[in-house]
Amino acid sequence: MEYNHKEIEKKWQDHWFNNKRFEAVDFSEKPKYYNLVEFPYPSGEGMHVGHIRAYSSLEIVSRKRRMEGYNVLFPIGFDAFGLPTENYAIKKKVHPRIVTDKNIEIFLNQLKTGGYSFDYDRVIDTTQEDYYRWTQWIFVQLFKKGMAFRDRTFVNYCPSCKVVLSNEDSQGGKCDRCDTAVVQKEKDVWFLRITKHAERLLEGLNELDTLPRIRIEQENWIGKSTGAHVDFKVKDTDEVLQVYTTRPDTLYGATFMVIAPEHHLLKRQHDKIKNMDAVHRYQEEAKLKTEFERVELAKDKTGVKLDGIVAINPLNQKEIPIFVADYVMIGYGTGAIMAVPAHDSRDYEFAKKFDCEIVEVISGGNVEEEAYLATDEGILVNSGMINGLTVQEAKEKIIAYLEEKNIGTKATNYKMKDWAFNRQRYWGEPIPVIHCDVCGMVPVPEEDLPVVLPEVDDFQPGEGGESPLASIEEFVNTTCPVCGQPAKRETDTMPQWAGSSWYFLRYTDPRNTKVLADYKKLEYWMPVDWYNGGMEHVTRHVIYSRFWHQFLFDIGVVPTAEPYKKRTVQGLILGPDGDKMSKTKGNVVNPLTIIEEYGADTLRVYTLFIGDYEQSTPWNDNGVKGARRFLEKLARLETKVSDEENQSYQTILHKTIKMVDEDIESLKFNTAIAKLMTLVNEMGKAEHICKTDFEIVLKLVYPFAPHICEELWNGLGHTEDMVYVSWPTYDPAKIVETVLEMVVSVNGKVRDKIQITAEMSESEIVELAKSSERILELTEGKAIRKVIVVPNKLVNIVV
RNA sequence: GGCGACGUGGCGGAAUGGUAGACGCGCUGGAUUCAAAAUCCAGUGGCUGCGAGGUCGUGUGGGUUCAAGUCCCACCGUCGCUACCA
Numbered sequence: 001m002e003y004n005h006k007e008i009e010k011k012w013q014d015h016w017f018n019n020k021r022f023e024a025v026d027f028s029e030k031p032k033y034y035n036l037v038e039f040p041y042p043s044g045e046g047m048h049v050g051h052i053r054a055y056s057s058l059e060i061v062s063r064k065r066r067m068e069g070y071n072v073l074f075p076i077g078f079d080a081f082g083l084p085t086e087n088y089a090i091k092k093k094v095h096p097r098i099v100t101d102k103n104i105e106i107f108l109n110q111l112k113t114g115g116y117s118f119d120y121d122r123v124i125d126t127t128q129e130d131y132y133r134w135t136q137w138i139f140v141q142l143f144k145k146g147m148a149f150r151d152r153t154f155v156n157y158c159p160s161c162k163v164v165l166s167n168e169d170s171q172g173g174k175c176d177r178c179d180t181a182v183v184q185k186e187k188d189v190w191f192l193r194i195t196k197h198a199e200r201l202l203e204g205l206n207e208l209d210t211l212p213r214i215r216i217e218q219e220n221w222i223g224k225s226t227g228a229h230v231d232f233k234v235k236d237t238d239e240v241l242q243v244y245t246t247r248p249d250t251l252y253g254a255t256f257m258v259i260a261p262e263h264h265l266l267k268r269q270h271d272k273i274k275n276m277d278a279v280h281r282y283q284e285e286a287k288l289k290t291e292f293e294r295v296e297l298a299k300d301k302t303g304v305k306l307d308g309i310v311a312i313n314p315l316n317q318k319e320i321p322i323f324v325a326d327y328v329m330i331g332y333g334t335g336a337i338m339a340v341p342a343h344d345s346r347d348y349e350f351a352k353k354f355d356c357e358i359v360e361v362i363s364g365g366n367v368e369e370e371a372y373l374a375t376d377e378g379i380l381v382n383s384g385m386i387n388g389l390t391v392q393e394a395k396e397k398i399i400a401y402l403e404e405k406n407i408g409t410k411a412t413n414y415k416m417k418d419w420a421f422n423r424q425r426y427w428g429e430p431i432p433v434i435h436c437d438v439c440g441m442v443p444v445p446e447e448d449l450p451v452v453l454p455e456v457d458d459f460q461p462g463e464g465g466e467s468p469l470a471s472i473e474e475f476v477n478t479t480c481p482v483c484g485q486p487a488k489r490e491t492d493t494m495p496q497w498a499g500s501s502w503y504f505l506r507y508t509d510p511r512n513t514k515v516l517a518d519y520k521k522l523e524y525w526m527p528v529d530w531y532n533g534g535m536e537h538v539t540r541h542v543i544y545s546r547f548w549h550q551f552l553f554d555i556g557v558v559p560t561a562e563p564y565k566k567r568t569v570q571g572l573i574l575g576p577d578g579d580k581m582s583k584t585k586g587n588v589v590n591p592l593t594i595i596e597e598y599g600a601d602t603l604r605v606y607t608l609f610i611g612d613y614e615q616s617t618p619w620n621d622n623g624v625k626g627a628r629r630f631l632e633k634l635a636r637l638e639t640k641v642s643d644e645e646n647q648s649y650q651t652i653l654h655k656t657i658k659m660v661d662e663d664i665e666s667l668k669f670n671t672a673i674a675k676l677m678t679l680v681n682e683m684g685k686a687e688h689i690c691k692t693d694f695e696i697v698l699k700l701v702y703p704f705a706p707h708i709c710e711e712l713w714n715g716l717g718h719t720e721d722m723v724y725v726s727w728p729t730y731d732p733a734k735i736v737e738t739v740l741e742m743v744v745s746v747n748g749k750v751r752d753k754i755q756i757t758a759e760m761s762e763s764e765i766v767e768l769a770k771s772s773e774r775i776l777e778l779t780e781g782k783a784i785r786k787v788i789v790v791p792n793k794l795v796n797i798v799v
Numbered sequence: 800g801g802c803g804a805c806g807u808g809g810c811g812g813a814a815u816g817g818u819a820g821a822c823g824c825g826c827u828g829g830a831u832u833c834a835a836a837a838u839c840c841a842g843u844g845g846c847u848g849c850g851a852g853g854u855c856g857u858g859u860g861g862g863u864u865c866a867a868g869u870c871c872c873a874c875c876g877u878c879g880c881u882a883c884c885a
Contacts (some may be wrong), residue, residue: 144815175848212803213802213803213804213879213880215804216802216803217802217881219877220801220802220803220880220881221880221881223881223884225884225885227885243885244884244885245885246884246885247885258885301883312852325883326883327883327885328883328885329883329885332884332885333885334885335883336885337885338885339885340885344885345800345883346883347885349883411842411849413884413885414884415881415884535879535880536879536880539880539881606823609811609812609823610811610812610823611811611812612812612813615804615805615812616878616879617811617812618811619811619812620811620823621825622810622811622824622825622826623810623811623823623824624824625823625824626822626823626824627823628821629823630823632838636838670811670812670813670822670823671812671813671814671821671822673822673823674813674821674822674823675821675822676814676822677822677823678821678822681822681868705882723855726832741818743817743818745817745818745865745866746854747865747866748817748864748865748866749866750818753818785865786864786865787865788817788865790866793817793818794817794818796817796865796866797865798865798866
């Protein structure tokens with residue numbers, strides 16, 4: 001067969017897609033299997049080799065599952081709201097709707113060119129009204145249950161994108177989109193009460209089949225810690241300054257307190273604080289600092305001592321000063337800390353600079369030199385009732401004491417904050433809320449959904465961080481659905497994470513106009529059996545979507561408590577230079593040129609052969625040729641096919657069936673392909689190949705390189721395509737080697753090899769090993785102290 | 800700073816504690832060809848030896864073990880995530 005990839009691939013793609021060969025069937029009798037890959041953002045760049053790699057894993061698994069007799073749901077869609085499209089629309093003066101539709105069409109064609117076996121009848125697009133209607137519907141439910149609320153706080157604001165960013169989108173003090181330094185801005189914004197689910201999000205991880213590093217990253221993100229809330233009285237006031245600490249055992253060492261610049265105490269005790277001018281100046285400075293300055297340039301501690309008020313240490317009744325300093329964050333714990341300089345490096349640094357008392361309360365270090373951070377070992381000193389106790393004992397005793405005296409409680413805290421849920425841009429789901437002077441905030445009635453994005457001429461965001469929707473009077477002005485009075489619409493839109501937080505549900509019933517998805521269909525398809533995606537989405541998207549899913553479960557909309565059974569991640573494909581692919585570095589590999597030159601089968605095989613699937617690895621153009629050669633060798637086997645049986649390759653054939661099966665299930669595609677290459681090389685040496693054996697090889701290669709396999713399968717005279725032919729199983733009898741080689745080593749060094757047969761006993765093997773000429777030379781005149789036999793592997797003789 | 804992963808030929812990478820370097824790329828030699836491409840065959844970690852072989856070798860230094868790339872400890876380096884988290 002001449003390998004004309006263009007012709008073959010076109011032919012089979014037309015056949016599959018025109019005949020809907022990958023259609024997922026609702027309520028089929030077959031067992032269901034739901035494979036999910038993260039849906040792409042339809043950028044103008046189109047498909048990237050990263051997409052190929054990301055989708056290929058479950059593409060392989062989906063093809064294999066169909067052959068194994070499953071009813072497979074393997075869907076694809078588009079997460080199409082977001083800034084790049086909007087920015088492009090602003091620049092080129094084209095409506096984002098037009099840009100999005102065009103990009104989606106291109107992307108879908110590219111996916112088909114790659115031969116991906118998605119069910120293309122279930123394609124969804126988060127920007128379509130019939131989709132975001134349900135995104136808004138979920139928001140309304142969240143709002144009704146008090147899970148969505150509005151609050152005035154300092155938010156991360158990108159002066160370039162003119163957008164309020166969540167903490168997740170402004171990591172490292174830089175805007176996720178444009179890298180501009182983020183500043184703090186006070187604003188009324190929407191939040192989702194995800195912190196209420198912190199514990200459940202943590203517990204749900206126990207049910208998730210995933211790698212430890214993936215689970216740990218999520219656990220760290222949620223950031224649970226345990227300790228105590230402790231109340232400190234502020235002298236001569238009714239004020240109680242509450243702190244959160246993980247180290248209540250060090251309470252006797254608390255020699256001063258620090259509150260965040262935004263702490264409400266400053267406003268409340270305004271009159272008593274004598275140096276309020278200095279405090280105000282400090283607050284202003286802190287506000288102007290970007291996140292970057294606050295974190296990266298934090299080497300030097302700054303702060304202002306409050307003049308006029310002091311706190312009382314509740315254990316020893318000592319008066320201790322209160323400082324304002326920006327090393328304490330308003331958003332974590334209570335925004336105030338008890339400072340224990342002897343045993344916390346930040347407090348130590350601050351105490352040294354501001355000349356505060358340092359009292360050692362845990363022995364073992366040298367607090368003259370540095371903070372002693374002992375956690376487990378170490379005995380309490382200078383600590384009244386807990387002297388002599390271990391840290392653990394002291395913690396328990398102090399908490400009991402605090403609770404008894406009613407000045408503190410055992411407490412749990414989470415790093416995770418409520419989810420800042422808003423954008424001030426055009427291309428997003430309008431938040432379906434109406435502001436009425438009489439009734440307050442009222443959700444848009446469900447029958448009025450969706451709140452449709454209005455047509456506008458200018459998508460440019462307002463200078464003050466206002467949404468472009470705010471300037472459209474026909475949109476803003478409405479009537480209150482409760483009292484009928486004139487009212488105004490909310491003009492914020494949702495962040496991009498919204499549409500992706502439930503998309504996997506919509507795939508089960510993508511055209512439903514009554515509910516987000518039919519409950520019976522959800523019961524049939526959910527949960528997602530296997531979800532593959534990027535490491536970068538493990539902490540944000542996965543947690544957000546689990547939160548929404550848990551909420552939807554609580555209100556009876558979905559049948560499972562957790563959405564995903566298994567989560568895996570793919571490693572990045574780096575540029576040929578080993579750097580992350582980027583347009584600016586000019587090291588981007590375009591998958592379409594590879595498909596053009598070598599074919600989709602080659603591209604698919606190469607992107608999986610390139611290295612460990614879960615590890616990052618650089619692209620290598622030469623490697624592509626190897627993948628292509630493999631397929632050519634496979635095609636050449638066709639010429640050797642006969643009806644006659646051939647025993648010469650049976651062992652390796654059946655071993656390969658076993659290993660390829662196992663490797664696919666454990667994402668070891670690189671070794672699966674290596675073993676298939678070995679098999680094809682071996683069978684190439686045979687005089688003739690039995691037709692049924694060649695069929696097995698085609699079935700094994702099919703998930704990786706389906707087009708050429710279909711062609712060869714067809715060439716054998718089959719009229720039915722390979723999509724639902726049965727996956728091969730190995731014959732256990734055939735993988736047992738009758739004659740095999742064992743290594744004989746002396747003191748762990750390999751010295752000889754012996755041929756044994758499967759029937760030989762261990763003592764026979766040892767005798768054979770000892771009597772080998774090479775071994776006799778080495779053991780002559782020495783006493784054999786020990787002989788270790790590892791069945792079918794080696795004999796080690798210790799002298 | 801914290802958490803995590805990783806470190807193996809010229810390159811990408813294989814190795815349930817049991818023959819280190821599977822498989823691929825590249826390279827060398829040969830066959831084929833008028834020649835080339837393609838294809839096929841052989842070889843391909845270092846040092847050493849005519850040779851059978853010997854010896855060293857998985858970032859560095861220790862340890863456990865009959866046996867360590869693999870397990871443990873320390874250090875060095877690279878990458879990812881996170882970050883004054885109290």
